[in-house]
Amino acid sequence: MHCGKPLQREEEEYCQDCGKRDSFIRQGRGVWLHRGKVPGAIYRFKYHNKRRYGKVFASEMERHCGKELKRWDIDLIIPVPLHASRKRRRGFNQAEIIAEELSHLTGIPVRNDLLFRIRRTRPQKRLGENERRQNLQGAFAVKKTQSLPSNILLIDDIYTTGSTVERCAKMLRLAGAENVYFLTVSIGQGT
Numbered sequence: 609m610h611c612g613k614p615l616q617r618e619e620e621e622y623c624q625d626c627g628k629r630d631s632f633i634r635q636g637r638g639v640w641l642h643r644g645k646v647p648g649a650i651y652r653f654k655y656h657n658k659r660r661y662g663k664v665f666a667s668e669m670e671r672h673c674g675k676e677l678k679r680w681d682i683d684l685i686i687p688v689p690l691h692a693s694r695k696r697r698r699g700f701n702q703a704e705i706i707a708e709e710l711s712h713l714t715g716i717p718v719r720n721d722l723l724f725r726i727r728r729t730r731p732q733k734r735l736g737e738n739e740r741r742q743n744l745q746g747a748f749a750v751k752k753t754q755s756l757p758s759n760i761l762l763i764d765d766i767y768t769t770g771s772t773v774e775r776c777a778k779m780l781r782l783a784g785a786e787n788v789y790f791l792t793v794s795i796g797q798g799t
Contacts, residue, residue, distance in 0.1 A: 631770075632777035634787040635680070638767050638795025639665070639672050646794045650765050654702050662702065665765075665793045666709030673791055677714060680789050683757035685711055685718040688764040688776055689725040689748070706793070707763040716761070722751050723776060740771035748776055750783035758786040767792040 640646045653661040670677070687703035695701050704720050711718035727747045750756070760780055762773050767790065777788035 632774055632781050634789050636790035637673050638792040639668050640794050642794040642796050650793055659705055662705030663709045666706050669710055669791050670713045681759050682716050682761045683759045685716050685761045686723050687720055689723055691725040691728045703764050722754055724749050740769055744771055744775040748779045750779050756783055756785040760785045760788050762790040764792045767795045
């Protein structure tokens, strides 16, 4: 299992999205499927300033995925960055809140000054698969003066097609990270 999405058939190794591309992600998981009450909770967290939800989400990540974190031997947690203009408008980056809370729970250091969103992008939720990839081209950069550890964990709120974490992982791998993993609060159900 690569990204953690449900598979159509038991004998499949990759979901439909992961099977279509070469991946820069070693492995990843979402705590919950993106259905039921989960989308509403994430929406309130991001758009109704429910920052305290970050502590709950991080606690659930640690509870559901703590064994993976140990097995992956994570050296550093990095949140998926927002563009500075979006962060100013919202007042916070939801991935940073989750990453910082997960760092407190696990003792794994977190850095939010290594990976940057250098280009404003349209919100991914309104875009199709190909549009998502095009939207993110040239959107991220890694601080050049920094050497990266071997095993990095990316944190984001939602994994749909994987375009965002793949683009971030590509930049981190090009900058010297050996393995990039991810955890998200929720993950799409696949097609």
